[in-house]
Amino acid sequence: MQIALTKKLADAEGIKAPFAREDENPLFSWTANWTKVWDNRRSEDMIVLVNNATRFTVAIYQVKRKDLKNVAEMMRTAISNTLLYMNFNPELVGEYMRLAGAVGFVQNRSRQTAAWVTKAGLECAFYVGNEYNGIAKMFSDTVGVSANYRPVNYSGNVNESFIPYQAMINALSELTGKQAYKYRAFELLVTLDLEVYVAVRRIIVPADIEFARFHKVLQSVFDWQNCHLYDFTIFEGNKRIPVARIIPFEEGLEYDKDAFLMKGHTLSEFLPEHKHMLYTYDMGDNWEHEIRLMRVIEDHDKESPFLLEASGQTPPEDVGGVGGFVNFREIRLNPSHPEYGEMKEWAKYWTMELSDWKRRPRVIHD
Structure with a gap:
């Protein structure tokens, strides 16, 4: 699984990631950013990932700097938990995570995916702001769910717009040959x-x-x-x-x-x-x-x-x-x-x- 880090997130993790592999399947590729929900916070508190093929969003809140040492496993778990939260077939999710493999960090060099993850971050921040008071200590790696119900890619030809979770379930069903829902x-x-x-x-x-x-x-x-x-x-x-x-x-x-x-x-x-x-x-x-x-x-x-x-x-x-x-x-x-x-x-x-x-x-x- 290839995860392209924005400069902000790469600097926070203190790593110098290699350039992205051009031949990587976009369904196994994600772009990630570390962003802020509350203006009165000194540090960032939410990690947002967007899938490069489907624009499916995964978000993790609250993430402290000390948590970044385990961020690779945190991201894999969040992707799986978000798919399962939306009732995707557990067998389908398990097969996708197996095929995607271990997390490998790369540098994000795409302005387009950077714009996607920034937009998704704003939508997730609005959701968190409405759901939580920002004071209580809490952790959730499924706060990105609501963003997946909104249409994307509609700024140009409206006929080209799509819903991220529908695109994701269709792509995973085709990839794995397993039914979309089973619970x-x-x-x-x-x-x-x-x-x-x-x-x-x-x-x-x-x-x-x-x-x-x-x-x-x-x-x-x-x-x-x-x-x-x-x-x-x-x-x-x-x-x-x-x-x-x-x-x-x-x-x-x-x-x-x-x-x-x-x-x-x-x-x-x-x-x-x-x-x-x-x-x-x-x-x-x-x-x-x-x-x-x-x-x-x-x-x-x-x-x-x-x-x-x-x-x-x-x-x-x-x-x-x-x-x-x-x-x-x-x-x-x-x-x-x-x-x-x-x-x-x-x-x-x-x-x-x-x-x-x-x-x-x-x-x-x-």
């Missing part, structure tokens, strides 16, 4: 009872999806804004006997010492042994989403998370729970109501019905 998945029915109707979302998710990512999927399909606290509660059978409560932040343990911190925990730890759970979002409005396991798909061969079905509009944020929503909805259904104009202005772009796009089956890019 265990769950089909889930998620319902939100709003008294006047039930909002329903039927989705497929990887069995090994972490709760933190599952939360993002639910936020997306229910069109929430991710601005309130939440938790998950697992139940024993149909008896509604709580088995476990899963929370996102350590501070929550002060109020419930028996709760689990969700970091590192996956759905497969509880499903299919337990088939029901509750996702509660916004402890004030108390939106309780019932989650039921419909089926286990042992060898799922398609991309996910995936929305199969959607019906019923979600209430606007901070409407006051189910009771507040019922009252709000009655006002919005009556243009002659004295509070109609005020409620319409407050809800801004909220609509009474789901749009055609929100009902359409689609891949959920978290």
Whole structure:
């Protein structure tokens, strides 16, 4: 595997790399840069790699100067982890990493690939800035995932644009002769009872999806804004006997010492042994989403998370729970109501019905 280093990264590593080999397969070639996410940091804190054939992005955050001594292995691991995070067939990923071989560093002399990795670095920095506060100590080598869902190569002829992850999965399937996706998945029915109707979302998710990512999927399909606290509660059978409560932040343990911190925990730890759970979002409005396991798909061969079905509009944020929503909805259904104009202005772009796009089956890019 040939990795071309920018001058900044080569200088930081203190190595004088040879020139790149012109005959190297671009699918086994990457360009890497060391960049900064936070302006108030003295040193760089993220390594970004872009594949020269597909423009697939891999990013590692937080990387300190002392970590650079192990950067070759760190890069290989990050490439593998990012592909696996996106549910690429583990056999396909393993074969690609075997064929790519050990990391060999070279000098980057291409202005084009330098521009690619700079652009990818900006996109990854925006993602990190939105996801993390920049204060807490954390490490992630999959923060480049979101960049792979955006089209590239569209500055000239728009017909030549493509999506990096699609280009990567196609290239790896052709290279290895293995199917693109192969993993265990769950089909889930998620319902939100709003008294006047039930909002329903039927989705497929990887069995090994972490709760933190599952939360993002639910936020997306229910069109929430991710601005309130939440938790998950697992139940024993149909008896509604709580088995476990899963929370996102350590501070929550002060109020419930028996709760689990969700970091590192996956759905497969509880499903299919337990088939029901509750996702509660916004402890004030108390939106309780019932989650039921419909089926286990042992060898799922398609991309996910995936929305199969959607019906019923979600209430606007901070409407006051189910009771507040019922009252709000009655006002919005009556243009002659004295509070109609005020409620319409407050809800801004909220609509009474789901749009055609929100009902359409689609891949959920978290």
